[in-house]
Amino acid sequence: MIDAPLVRCERVAKTYGSGGSAVVALHGVSCEIGPGQQLAIMGPSGSGKSTLLHLIAGLDTPTSGSVTWPAFGPRRSLRPANIALVLQGPSLLPPLDVVENVAFPLLLVGIDEGEANDRARAALARLDLAGLANKLPEELSGGQAQRVAIARALAQGPRLLLADEPTGQLDHGTATAVVDTLIEAAAHTGAAMVVSTHDPAVGERFAGCWRVADGRLSVDEMPASTSTAAAGSGGAPCSA
Numbered sequence: 183m184i185d186a187p188l189v190r191c192e193r194v195a196k197t198y199g200s201g202g203s204a205v206v207a208l209h210g211v212s213c214e215i216g217p218g219q220q221l222a223i224m225g226p227s228g229s230g231k232s233t234l235l236h237l238i239a240g241l242d243t244p245t246s247g248s249v250t251w252p253a254f255g256p257r258r259s260l261r262p263a264n265i266a267l268v269l270q271g272p273s274l275l276p277p278l279d280v281v282e283n284v285a286f287p288l289l290l291v292g293i294d295e296g297e298a299n300d301r302a303r304a305a306l307a308r309l310d311l312a313g314l315a316n317k318l319p320e321e322l323s324g325g326q327a328q329r330v331a332i333a334r335a336l337a338q339g340p341r342l343l344l345a346d347e348p349t350g351q352l353d354h355g356t357a358t359a360v361v362d363t364l365i366e367a368a369a370h371t372g373a374a375m376v377v378s379t380h381d382p383a384v385g386e387r388f389a390g391c392w393r394v395a396d397g398r399l400s401v402d403e404m405p406a407s408t409s410t411a412a413a414g415s416g417g418a419p420c421s422a
């Protein structure tokens with residue numbers, strides 16, 4: 183049996199605002215993400231990458247078209263569990279320290295405090311952040327806060343991990359280490375992963391490449407001679 187897709191977008195359009203100030207961020211995008219698929223989304227600033235990730239995560243609703251999550255069954259909550267999103271901007275809760283921030287989504291789904299803390303500390307250690315566990319967000323650099331947000335997403339053990347520019351504030355060495363951690367974590371758990379990036383060196387690490395330009399989506403294809411290798415991967419890795 184072929185596994186149901188985690189997400190299916192059908193002719194999804196998104197317009198912000200109305201009248202003369204309306205901005206069409208996405209024009210009729212159709213796509214699917216299958217279990218275990220690993221993709222980069224590349225495209226210029228303002229092309230619609232964050233908008234698409236927010237719709238895929240169920241954080242926002244399309245203006246027309248539909249976003250469904252076939253593998254997760256009937257929708258029981260505002261947005262599907264099993265999907266974790268690392269937002270592009272700051273997202274840590276200021277009054278909570280680092281370990282509390284990472285544990286918080288686990289407490290929200292009913293995991294007891296001891297286990298939530300253990301999982302939070304393990305995720306922080308994986309990103310080399312154990313030393314920051316008791317710091318407040320205001321005491322972190324932008325790059326450290328971004329890595330804590332990644333740890334928070336990994337701690338949830340999602341079946342689909344979405345990360346919006348997760349290396350945008352990191353130096354090259356740290357960015358490489360973070361991408362390694364994301365790829366290893368996804369391979370270990372079988373999670374699908376979609377990462378938006380401006381950085382071609384990050385994009386080429388993923389098996390598939392989606393490109394967004396002016397709110398339209400295209401998929402990089404493998405050359406014909408190697409096309410079987412691309413089956414199920416959403417195309418070829420991003421090339422320069």
Ligand SMILES: Nc1ncnc2c1ncn2[C@@H]1O[C@H](COP(=O)(O)OP(=O)(O)OP(=O)(O)O)[C@@H](O)[C@H]1O
Nearest residue numbers: 198199205207225226227228229230231232233234
């Ligand atoms: N909340 C909003 N209200 C109005 N317009 C918005 C809003 N969010 C995004 N837009 C507009 O929608 C378009 C797509 O924005 P989006 O944030 O999806 O781009 P992006 O590809 O993620 O850009 P970047 O690489 O800079 O993060 C842009 O023209 C942007 O100005």
Ligand SMILES: [Mg+2]
Nearest residue numbers: 231232270346
């Ligand atoms: Mg963005």
